[in-house]
Each structure stands twice: as C-alpha cells, then as structure tokens.
Amino acid sequence: MKKKSLFLIAVLSFAMCISACGTISEVQGGDRSVTLTVSTMYAGNDSNTKKYREAVAEWEEKTGNIVEDESTTSDDSYKKRIIMEFQSGAEPDVLFFFNGVDANPLVQHGRVVSLEEIREVYPDYAGNMKESMMPASPADGKIYAIPVNGYWEGLFVNKEVLSKAGVKMPDENTTWDEFMELCNTIKEKGYVPIAASLAEIPHYWFEFCIYNHQNTISHARVPEGLYSAEGFAWVHGLEDIKSMYEEGLFPENTLSISDEQSMKLFLNGEAAFMLDGSWRVGAIEDLGISDDFAVTFVPGTETRRTTDIISGLSSGYYITRKAWEDPEKREAAVDFVSFMTSDEKVSEFAEVTATALSDGVQIDRESLSPFYLSCLNMVESATGSSEAVQDYVPTNLRAPIFENMSGIVRGVKDIPAAVDEVITAVKKSEE
Numbered sequence: 001m002k003k004k005s006l007f008l009i010a011v012l013s014f015a016m017c018i019s020a021c022g023t024i025s026e027v028q029g030g031d032r033s034v035t036l037t038v039s040t041m042y043a044g045n046d047s048n049t050k051k052y053r054e055a056v057a058e059w060e061e062k063t064g065n066i067v068e069d070e071s072t073t074s075d076d077s078y079k080k081r082i083i084m085e086f087q088s089g090a091e092p093d094v095l096f097f098f099n100g101v102d103a104n105p106l107v108q109h110g111r112v113v114s115l116e117e118i119r120e121v122y123p124d125y126a127g128n129m130k131e132s133m134m135p136a137s138p139a140d141g142k143i144y145a146i147p148v149n150g151y152w153e154g155l156f157v158n159k160e161v162l163s164k165a166g167v168k169m170p171d172e173n174t175t176w177d178e179f180m181e182l183c184n185t186i187k188e189k190g191y192v193p194i195a196a197s198l199a200e201i202p203h204y205w206f207e208f209c210i211y212n213h214q215n216t217i218s219h220a221r222v223p224e225g226l227y228s229a230e231g232f233a234w235v236h237g238l239e240d241i242k243s244m245y246e247e248g249l250f251p252e253n254t255l256s257i258s259d260e261q262s263m264k265l266f267l268n269g270e271a272a273f274m275l276d277g278s279w280r281v282g283a284i285e286d287l288g289i290s291d292d293f294a295v296t297f298v299p300g301t302e303t304r305r306t307t308d309i310i311s312g313l314s315s316g317y318y319i320t321r322k323a324w325e326d327p328e329k330r331e332a333a334v335d336f337v338s339f340m341t342s343d344e345k346v347s348e349f350a351e352v353t354a355t356a357l358s359d360g361v362q363i364d365r366e367s368l369s370p371f372y373l374s375c376l377n378m379v380e381s382a383t384g385s386s387e388a389v390q391d392y393v394p395t396n397l398r399a400p401i402f403e404n405m406s407g408i409v410r411g412v413k414d415i416p417a418a419v420d421e422v423i424t425a426v427k428k429s430e431e
Helices: 002-028 049-063 077-087 101-108 115-121 159-165 176-188 203-211 229-246 259-267 278-286 327-340 343-350 370-381 405-409 415-430
Strands: 035-039 066-069 094-098 151-158 192-194 271-277 293-296 308-312 315-319 384-386
Touching: 035 327, 049 066, 049 278, 049 327, 049 343, 077 094, 077 101, 094 101, 094 327, 151 159, 151 203, 151 259, 151 278, 151 370, 159 176, 159 271, 176 192, 176 271, 203 229, 203 271, 203 308, 229 405, 229 415, 259 271, 271 278, 278 370, 293 370, 308 370, 315 327
Parallel strands: 035 066, 035 094, 192 271, 308 384
Antiparallel strands: 094 315, 151 271, 151 293, 151 308
C-alpha cells in the first residue's frame, strides 16, 4: 500500500511539473517559435523581391519565428491561385493582395480581418498610416489591407535605341499622334517600337488607350453600358491598339511572345519603348545598366493630358481570419505586418512611388541614379492621376478582352461585342 502511495505521488508530481512547465512556456512565449504561412506578389520579375526576402529574414531573426513563404509569382495567375486557396480552406496566415474587387470574395465571406476589428485588440496597429489614404474595400467600405508602396504606370525608354534611330525622347509635351509618328520612324530604322506581349500582358496598353478617350475622373469606372461615354472609350481604345498592331508597332510575335521575352527585347536594345509599372524599376536598376534607360509620360490626347498618369495604392497586407482566430498565430501575424509596414520598411520598398505613411518617405535625391530621377520627376510633374480601371473588374470577368486580345487585333473578335460581354458580366456579378 505504501509503495502504491509513493508511486501515485511520483506520478502526480511529474504531471504537475509538466503542467507548470507548459504554463511557463506559454507565459514566456519565447521558447517556441510560431510558423506563419505568408503569400505575396514579391516574386518573379517584381523589383522588390530581394528586399522582401531580406525583410522576412530580418523579422525571423528578430522574433525567432518562422515564415513559410508561398510567394511564387507576380502575374495574374497569382490572383486565381489565392482565390482557389481560400475556396479550399488552404489560405495563408498573412496575405499581400489587391484591395479592389478581386478581394471582394475574401471580405464578403469574412475570411480576412478588418483594421477596425484588429484595433479593438491592438489599438496602435497601422498607426503610422494616413487612414484617408488607405483604400477601403468596395464590398463594405472598411479597410482591410495595410499598404506598403503604391504604383504608377509609365513609358520606359531605351535611350540608346532612340539615339541610334535619330529620334528624341517623348516628354510632357508629346501628343499621341506625335508618338505614333515617332514609333513609325523607329520601325523604319529597323527597331521594334514597342516591346509588348499582347498575348500575355495586354493590360497596360488597354489602360492607357482607353484612358486617352477619358479623363482622371471617368477612367476608373466600369461602363454602365456599351453606349455610355465610358463604353465608347473602351471601344475606341481597343480600336487604337488594333491600329498599332496593324501598323507593326509591336514585335512580330507579340501574339505569342511572353512578357519576359518582350522585356528582354527592350533591355537588349531591340525595342525602344515598354509600357510598364513602377515595380519594374528596381529590377532594371539592379542590372547595372540603368544609365541606358529612362521613364517618361505616356503621350496623351486632347481628352487625357500627357501628364495625367495612372497610379494608386492597389494592394496591401491582410491578416486572415484563420490566423486571427489562432491564439498562437494572432500576435505573430500582427507583429509581422507591423514590421513590414513600418516607416523604415515602407521607405525601402517605396522609393519613388506613393505611400500612405503619415510622415512620408524621405528620399535622398543625390543618391539616386538618373534613371531613378526620371521616375521621380515624372511622378512629381504629374497633373492628375487615376487608378487602373482593371482593378474594378474581377479577373475572371476580363477574359473577353484580356484573354482574347489576339482575336481583337486580328479582327476575328468584334470589339463592341467583347466590351459588351465584360460590362454585362460585371453587372451580373453585382446583382
């Protein structure tokens, strides 16, 4: 009997020790690392990929936590993959994603957590941001994504090609008609005027060609109907792209070439211009050949001034409901996003783009290359801006135009019919 009592005492003492040790570990919170799954667009050709990876490594070292990085691509397939992951319950803990209509399903089904809800527990969350500049979800008007750097779209120029072709670089006074004449001269000199993959990435030319028939107020609006002012702008803009294709201003294989291949044409001195976004700047700078390049305004029309650009804060960090409701992951997720959206990190990522920082980004102009300065000068000289209208059209509803650009420019697909299909699909999705 005495042996049994001693055995029970030993067992109880061991159990109490295990329980106590577990309690201490939970209170200290530093003996066990937390693993966060994080998915972003910092991959592929995105110029901030290296900075992102360095920042993640810094946060891991600082906290002892681990990031399982699921960032694999920066193109449109990313949007489709993320939506599928949420549908299957395989969403990450932290997500860097768009804040327009593409995120509506995540908001409408309660799969991401709002700034308002997070601040009920962490009142200082995103306290370094101007709330008025943080885009709200079109689904319910609440803020979910904490932005890092914004974006702009502009005309990238290979100065060496222009020099060899004997033409001057477009500037704030260049009109669209003058730009078309310039492109034809470049073609006659044996160079590709515009590097672009209309098969894979027709987005940028779609934006600016329809923007040329609108203004900063009307551009970021999905047309109410085919015969509305915006509807006509879409039709005329697509007709302009078709004309550019017919005149041979794009690469001969523009309907089959990849975006990466078209960029190589530009970087290798085979093409004069490339219409792209601010995310390309760092990648070109890192190549050590940036002195051969510059960024300027996309020439405009009487409707859109040349100095009216496309820019905005279209994406940011979300904390998913999955992570928020996990006692171990909640604090780590908040800390990770706070770290990645701190003044220091946002300044590193933003450089010459827009931010929502209350104190703004400090830029040392003397340290900037001529290439970077051309970007900064364009942004600072802009007379107006509009967000990209494609951000208001769900990815899966853009197909009649974006995935059928080949048929449109070859005259196989009727342009008004393609525009009408997209408008109709968007209206049905809103019902």
